[in-house]
Amino acid sequence: MQKSDIINVRRAVDANIGRRVRVRANKGRHKFAIAEGVITKSYPSIFTVRLFDDGDLSDRMVSYSYTDVLTKDVQLVICESQPI
Numbered sequence: 001m002q003k004s005d006i007i008n009v010r011r012a013v014d015a016n017i018g019r020r021v022r023v024r025a026n027k028g029r030h031k032f033a034i035a036e037g038v039i040t041k042s043y044p045s046i047f048t049v050r051l052f053d054d055g056d057l058s059d060r061m062v063s064y065s066y067t068d069v070l071t072k073d074v075q076l077v078i079c080e081s082q083p084i
Helices: 003-015 066-070
Strands: 020-028 031-042 046-051 060-065 074-078
Touching: 003 031, 003 066, 020 046, 020 060, 060 066, 066 074
Parallel strands: none
Antiparallel strands: 020 031, 020 074, 031 046, 046 060
16 A cells, blocks of 8 residues: 555545445444445545435434545445435
8 A cells, every 4th residue: 555545545535525425334244334425525534424324314424544445444436316
């Protein structure tokens, strides 16, 4: 893992702020959490995603590091819908 790899991931996240994404996060022991949300902000070491809960009226805010994306502990897929 090189610094240029992290910079490339950060640029990709920055380019998609406000877009709807599907997040697949590794929870350990072969368990994954899958949710949809919107990339809200980007910081030097992390980025935040507002996740939508279908059955609940409140949304959840989660943060991930760019190294999580590089190590594939977190996978992001851009949804084809319009930006929110």
